[in-house]
Amino acid sequence: MIPTRLLCCCYLLSFIFIAVAPRTTDSKLVTSLPGFDGRLPFRLHTGYVEVDPGTELFYYFVESEAGGEGNPFLLWLTGGDRCSAFSGLAYEIGPVRFVLQPYNGSLPRLHINPNSWTKVAHILFVDSPVGAGFSFSKQPKGYEVGDVSSSLQLHNFLIKWFSDHPTYLKNPFYIGGDSYAGKLVPYIAHIISQGIEAGNSPHINLKGYLVGNPSTGESIDISSKVPYAHGVGIISDQLYETILGHCQGQDYMFPTNDLCAQALDDFNHVRRRKKHLMLELT
Structure with missing residues (x-):
């Protein structure tokens, strides 16, 4: 077709x-x-x-x-x-x-x-x-x-x-x-x-x-994916709290904190694995 x-x-x-x-x-x-x-x-x-x-x-x-x-x-x-x-x-x-x-x-x-x-x-x-x-x-x-x-x-x-x-x-x-x-x-x-x-x-x-499904700005859009995924039960409370703990004040696009970067890598791994559940985030 x-x-x-x-x-x-x-x-x-x-x-x-x-x-x-x-x-x-x-x-x-x-x-x-x-x-x-x-x-x-x-x-x-x-x-x-x-x-x-x-x-x-x-x-x-x-x-x-x-x-x-x-x-x-x-x-x-x-x-x-x-x-x-x-x-x-x-x-x-x-x-x-x-x-x-x-x-x-x-x-x-x-x-x-x-x-x-x-x-x-x-x-x-x-x-x-x-x-x-x-x-x-x-x-x-x-x-x-x-x-x-x-x-x-x-x-x-x-x-x-x-x-x-x-x-x-x-x-x-x-x-x-x-x-x-x-x-x-x-x-x-x-x-x-x-x-x-x-x-x-x-x-x-x-x-x-x-x-x-609006674009508002790259930094805001990317940062909002984490609370959204947690709010609909796609990521665990533990991963959500880890990201919050390590990424306070960080730019989620370009984190300078190694622990924050690792937590966001874990988040993106879950995101890719559950892509069919996260259409709003892609």
């Missing part, structure tokens, strides 16, 4: 005609997708927003299928970094899924995801940072962005998008993401909170944020 991610690449190539159609900051309603039989039973919009001169972020916006007013509104960021937001739409929380079947030379097929978060919420998937998915810059320097600058671009994206779509400003707004997006989501929420306190317009109705 051809690897699933290769199928995704093939699918994106067939999908590109939607993405590179004549662009404005206004969204374009997409009524069909390659590989999906018939008309889409949900409302999907795609478009671009210029976040810096010559730099534009591509997005997929899926309206809530719940109907009515006041549905939650979620900005969803994919990890990587620089993974396409299409991953979140087709592999994680979006309204479609790939049909898993042997490759026969045709386009990958799509079917409805019955557990899509769009059953209850509006979701805005954004290709970020620039260079991810269909987002682009007209200048090579435009691709030189880090966590802070890409977060600021996403905030600028939201300001412009909500200015063009003020109907959604009253909806409770949440920011979510997984993996590497764990570094960006809290900071974007902080920037929005500052704007709310300053009385800036448009007023985004921020209610909270959520992160799944």
Whole structure:
């Protein structure tokens, strides 16, 4: 069977005609997708927003299928970094899924995801940072962005998008993401909170944020594996207490204490041996 991610690449190539159609900051309603039989039973919009001169972020916006007013509104960021937001739409929380079947030379097929978060919420998937998915810059320097600058671009994206779509400003707004997006989501929420306190317009109705299996920083992420493994019963009380006793104040990535280094080696040995139980730690 051809690897699933290769199928995704093939699918994106067939999908590109939607993405590179004549662009404005206004969204374009997409009524069909390659590989999906018939008309889409949900409302999907795609478009671009210029976040810096010559730099534009591509997005997929899926309206809530719940109907009515006041549905939650979620900005969803994919990890990587620089993974396409299409991953979140087709592999994680979006309204479609790939049909898993042997490759026969045709386009990958799509079917409805019955557990899509769009059953209850509006979701805005954004290709970020620039260079991810269909987002682009007209200048090579435009691709030189880090966590802070890409977060600021996403905030600028939201300001412009909500200015063009003020109907959604009253909806409770949440920011979510997984993996590497764990570094960006809290900071974007902080920037929005500052704007709310300053009385800036448009007023985004921020209610909270959520992160799944997030990256927060190498030192914090690695140090957190030990209490997590102990908390779910994967390592013994004895090993946990040994690590705490020998590694106080130590960097778990680069311990300078020999006893700490040995204790962490023992931990990593258990981790490798019980890898099937520690998927959240790999």
